[in-house]
Amino acid sequence: MGKESVVKRLLSLAAAVSFALAMVWKLWGMTLVSTFYYNGLRLNIYATKVTGDLSELNILNHYIGMMNIDNSLPEFRWIPWVMALLIALCIGMAIRPTQKVLMTGTILVLIGLGIMGGDFYYRLYQYGHIFTPDAAIKVPGFTPKIMGQYTLANFKVTTGFGFGGLMAMLGVILLLYSVFYRSER
16 A cells, blocks of 8 residues: 555545544524624534524514524434535545545535535525515515625624534645545655
């Protein structure tokens, strides 16, 4: 077994570990700060659940007619399976680190993550555009940023990736590096 093969195996295994960490750590979060909530209201998205100040956020969302935020979303049932598949793909790439296997596996991982990311963005759009018509306060539709700061009504909103989201990105970087890695000969 040559140096190149060993490095590619280790990179694939490290990617599997990164995706496993992404399964248990926060993927994305949002903090809303205003004069009434100077400590901020938090929303944390994991692969299997949403946590944070959900009851307070849902009370505020009720006034603008937004859907409740809870753990009943179907994504919390299928995303863990997709993540487990990504981990299994990485382990398979470590077992057989040929260029064809690495390229195919990395493309499949990117497709899986792309589907999850697209679904996440669609949900953000949905929550910011579908309001009940009898809401007490009318707001124009909005889509929360994936990452950054903005103002929404009287709230300063900060959004960004959590450690789990960063680990998923690291997993992709490791896989891409394994595909393009060439040992010096």
